[in-house]
Amino acid sequence: MTRAMIVGVGMTRFGRHPDTHFTRLASQAIDEALDHADMEFRDIQQAFCSRVYLPSATGARVMETMGRTGISCPDVEGACGAAVAGLRQATMMIEAGQIDIALAFGVEKIGKGFMPPDILYEDWQCRMGMTQNPQYWALNAMRHMHDHGTTERHMAMVAAKAKRNGALNPKAFFQTPMSVEQILASPMVTDPLRLFMLCSPVDGAGAAIVVSDRIAHRYSSKPVEIAACEHAVSRFPLLNASSFCATPTGHPSVYASTARAAYEAAGIGPEDLDVAEVQDNDAFSEIEYYEELGFCAPGEGARLVEDGVTELTGRLPVNTGGGLQARGEPLGASHYGQVYEIVKQIQGDARSRQIERARVGMAQVFGAWGHCGVTLLKRGWA
Amino acid sequence: MTAPGRVPFRDGFLTRDLADLDAVHLAGSTCNTCGIALFGERHRCENCSSRDLRPAVFAPTGTIFTYTVQRYPPPQPHAVPEPWTPRPLAWIDLDKGPRVMGVVDCEPETVAIGSRVRLRCEIGWIDAEGCKVVSYKFEPAEQSA
Numbered sequence: 168m169t170r171a172m173i174v175g176v177g178m179t180r181f182g183r184h185p186d187t188h189f190t191r192l193a194s195q196a197i198d199e200a201l202d203h204a205d206m207e208f209r210d211i212q213q214a215f216c217s218r219v220y221l222p223s224a225t226g227a228r229v230m231e232t233m234g235r236t237g238i239s240c241p242d243v244e245g246a247c248g249a250a251v252a253g254l255r256q257a258t259m260m261i262e263a264g265q266i267d268i269a270l271a272f273g274v275e276k277i278g279k280g281f282m283p284p285d286i287l288y289e290d291w292q293c294r295m296g297m298t299q300n301p302q303y304w305a306l307n308a309m310r311h312m313h314d315h316g317t318t319e320r321h322m323a324m325v326a327a328k329a330k331r332n333g334a335l336n337p338k339a340f341f342q343t344p345m346s347v348e349q350i351l352a353s354p355m356v357t358d359p360l361r362l363f364m365l366c367s368p369v370d371g372a373g374a375a376i377v378v379s380d381r382i383a384h385r386y387s388s389k390p391v392e393i394a395a396c397e398h399a400v401s402r403f404p405l406l407n408a409s410s411f412c413a414t415p416t417g418h419p420s421v422y423a424s425t426a427r428a429a430y431e432a433a434g435i436g437p438e439d440l441d442v443a444e445v446q447d448n449d450a451f452s453e454i455e456y457y458e459e460l461g462f463c464a465p466g467e468g469a470r471l472v473e474d475g476v477t478e479l480t481g482r483l484p485v486n487t488g489g490g491l492q493a494r495g496e497p498l499g500a501s502h503y504g505q506v507y508e509i510v511k512q513i514q515g516d517a518r519s520r521q522i523e524r525a526r527v528g529m530a531q532v533f534g535a536w537g538h539c540g541v542t543l544l545k546r547g548w549a
Numbered sequence: 550m551t552a553p554g555r556v557p558f559r560d561g562f563l564t565r566d567l568a569d570l571d572a573v574h575l576a577g578s579t580c581n582t583c584g585i586a587l588f589g590e591r592h593r594c595e596n597c598s599s600r601d602l603r604p605a606v607f608a609p610t611g612t613i614f615t616y617t618v619q620r621y622p623p624p625q626p627h628a629v630p631e632p633w634t635p636r637p638l639a640w641i642d643l644d645k646g647p648r649v650m651g652v653v654d655c656e657p658e659t660v661a662i663g664s665r666v667r668l669r670c671e672i673g674w675i676d677a678e679g680c681k682v683v684s685y686k687f688e689p690a691e692q693s694a
Contacts, residue, residue, distance in 0.1 A: 290626075291682075293626050296628075296652065297650055298627070299624070302617050358617050402596075403595045
């Protein structure tokens with residue numbers, strides 16, 4: 168089977184871009200990806216645009232700014248998992264041999280504060296006030312503390328790591344280091360999560376150029392292989408989706424099952440990972456993902472934090488780009504921010520946050536209504 | 550409907566007679582194939598996709614599986630009481646029923662994982678047609694309940 172290779176990535180700085188039209192944000196990310204691949208836009212045979220809050224036909228509107236070359240460019244929407252769903256479509260078309268060059272990109276513009284709930288929840292959930300996204304992670308966190316002795320300090324340590332790494336990333340929204348004490352002194356938002364343990368919904372765009380392995384050498388001396396790109400909607404139950412916080416059904420969490428599918432497709436396991444970007448909507452969720460994605464045994468996530476395993480200098484650095492907490496989360500573009508980071512790490516171009524050995528990496532997202540995605544990337548050159 | 554001018558927050562999620570709020574229960578379906586209890590009436594099982602379901606009325610009592618405290622008002626549109634005060638929100642395991650989310654009407658300091666709670670239905674808000682919408686929350690129950 169044809170293998171899908173990333174030969175170019177691009178992203179805007181994630182953050183506040185009130186004066187920049189979303190088509191301009193998208194074209195900035197796409198231009199960087201095209202330049203990275205030394206490719207012309209008219210070479211693209213198929214595009215997928217991921218977005219959540221932006222309007223119908225966002226992708227087609229972006230074509231207006233890039234050039235109407237007559238290609239297909241549908242929007243792919245899947246809450247915070249929108250981008251991985253689009254990347255997966257591009258990957259499958261390349262692997263199937265239907266095309267040789269695809270553009271997968273995402274773009275978002277969103278206001279400050281809690282996400283506008285009306286498109287994510289039913290009206291009655293809004294009325295009853297069940298619409299603060301962080302509360303869902305807080306509910307999981309409280310139970311994890313009860314069952315496993317995880318503490319607020321563990322979460323603050325994860326948040327401090329995110330801020331530290333974000334300070335090294337010029338594309339991150341939040342670039343100011345912050346101490347564990349400062350984080351623990353920030354206002355409580357939804358117990359046990361405090362303000363500086365939460366990611367911010369922001370504006371931004373990201374893009375990846377995906378090509379067949381047959382022609383990858385034309386565009387990059389350091390192509391990065393998409394070893395797996397999996398996406399699924401959670402089995403029952405939905406929002407309390409993690410394995411320790413679910414109505415008992417016997418099903419694994421959607422995080423665990425999607426990761427397992429990706430590991431199987433790629434023929435690797437969590438022990439082979441050198442670097443990972445995970446959906447740290449909040450500092451607790453990162454600890455949860457360590458367990459659900461197989462980085463450690465259930466209940467031992469906080470130990471990885473204590474032992475510094477996931478620091479830049481650790482055995483498995485996680486969220487080297489600052490994660491969602493520092494990079495910010497432009498929903499439809501978020502996964503491309505993760506992919507950008509992993510590609511830069513594998514290519515050895517992550518500058519001051521470059522880790523020592525980066526041959527295999529994971530990018531994982533999770534979104535409303537159970538959208539979950541895992542992309543596994545690995546060095547694609549000898 | 551025996552209570553003119555009242556509607557449930559969503560059809561199929563409450564027992565039908567809304568006249569006596571103390572007698573309203575949470576409702577849904579139980580799957581005859583996999584046995585899972587589902588909040589809200591369904592035509593297929595959310596867990597196993599079976600069409601073989603029976604209507605279910607759930608016990609008004611349950612146990613807090615986990616909780617958080619909302620320190621800020623949720624985003625609009627909401628129908629939370631004014632003035633705002635922080636309030637617990639919990640996943641509650643209804644006795645012999647599903648796990649449901651609900652506000653617990655009490656001081657935040659008084660809830661804990663394992664606390665017993667009891668259902669309370671109330672008029673939550675007025676809808677666009679002027680109907681009184683029956684919604685639900687929970688309140689602490691006596692430990693012997």
